[in-house]
Amino acid sequence: MKIAKDTVVTVNYKLSDAQNNLIEEGSQPMVYLHGGYENTLPKIEEELDGKEAGYSSTIQVEPEDAFGDYDPALVKVEERNRLPEPIEVGMQFEGMAEGADEEPTIFTVTEIAEDKVVLDGNHPLAGMALRFELSVVDVRAATAEEVQHGHVHGPHGHHHGHEEMEDSEEGDHFRSQPLQ
Numbered sequence: 078m079k080i081a082k083d084t085v086v087t088v089n090y091k092l093s094d095a096q097n098n099l100i101e102e103g104s105q106p107m108v109y110l111h112g113g114y115e116n117t118l119p120k121i122e123e124e125l126d127g128k129e130a131g132y133s134s135t136i137q138v139e140p141e142d143a144f145g146d147y148d149p150a151l152v153k154v155e156e157r158n159r160l161p162e163p164i165e166v167g168m169q170f171e172g173m174a175e176g177a178d179e180e181p182t183i184f185t186v187t188e189i190a191e192d193k194v195v196l197d198g199n200h201p202l203a204g205m206a207l208r209f210e211l212s213v214v215d216v217r218a219a220t221a222e223e224v225q226h227g228h229v230h231g232p233h234g235h236h237h238g239h240e241e242m243e244d245s246e247e248g249d250h251f252r253s254q255p256l257q
């Protein structure tokens with residue numbers, strides 16, 4: 078089966094920077110709904126469109142087509158007592174960036190002082206050119222429900238569990254969110 082709109086694609090991937098330093102060896106394949114649902118980078122969809130299981134390729138994606146340029150305005154300092162304890166550098170929280178109306182931003186703790194915490198809302202890969210080694214493992218037709226929801230269901234797909242967390246009362250709370 079060829080990869081086309083409304084197919085579910087299982088792809089093994091290895092992510093490196095432009096100097097070929099390994100960033101992430103996908104320990105589990107990525108499984109996504111193909112066809113512009115923003116479940117993966119558009120450049121990856123473009124590369125895989127029309128291909129079949131067994132296809133392998135390496136692509137390089139510039140920051141503007143990946144996670145954007147680094148934005149210093151997304152770095153903020155919070156009172157430590159507004160964040161859960163214990164807190165450590167590298168932890169990530171979901172919160173609302175100022176001025177953002179709907180999309181929650183993931184903030185990474187980059188520094189901790191006695192009573193303040195520095196949170197960086199840039200994607201950890203912002204500002205980087207990325208190299209993806211892709212290898213298509215499986216292609217199947219999406220179910221009607223997956224198409225309606227705009228994401229994959231099933232073992233490696235979307236879990237509906239987090240949805241209740243999106244109800245934020247005041248819009249500026251940070252919640253602990255397992256990301257990996």
Ligand SMILES: [Zn+2]
Nearest residue numbers: 226228230235
């Ligand atoms: Zn769903």
